[in-house]
Amino acid sequence: GIQVEQSPPDLILQEGANSTLRCNFSDSVNNLQWFHQNPWGQLINLFYIPSGTKQNGRLSATTVATERYSLLYISSSQTTDSGVYFCAVGKNAGGTSYGKLTFGQGTILTVHP
């Protein structure tokens, strides 16, 4: 199956700093999502971005599908940005795996005041 690698595994920042999280995947995909998991375990949708670039406030994401990677940018980080960030990808295979996501191991972000 598809392999998803996220880097770095851990990231510690001071409030106001910028950061870039990376997601590499081993095969072509037609589905890619970024999530933020809050301390209660809820996965919050950040971006649905199989290709291209999107921005939402202080967050933006870019997926270069042909080179099999995606980047999540966080600017002017705040303490509320702390948590685990997951990249998840999907690839239709065999006509039955529609929409199934394979997750990376996540990046644990800690933002200090």
Next chain:
Amino acid sequence: DTGVSQDPRHKITKRGQNVTFRCDPISEHNRLYWYRQTLGQGPEFLTYFQNEAQLEKSRLLSDRFSAERPKGSFSTLEIQRTEQGDSAMYLCASSLGYRLLNTEAFFGQGTRLTVV
């Protein structure tokens, strides 16, 4: 619509007992997924429904696990004869899709199972 809803949020059970979890997807979503997440790991796919049909089951889903989605609406995940290794967060997600067309998946708040 308030999103994907899961019940209960937390469940503590004794080893050997059966447990059942419920997921209510976003109402217009025809695809429903169950995932399991253990501490320090990303969620792992368990099973997938397209309407009421269960189309794929992971190797992670042993014979003690069964899932249903009657009438293509809510879904239940049952674990029989629970083991300590079943302790995890069980996540449900839903999306709208037709064949190769995928749309964004949304997750519920999860059910955290602890087997003692």
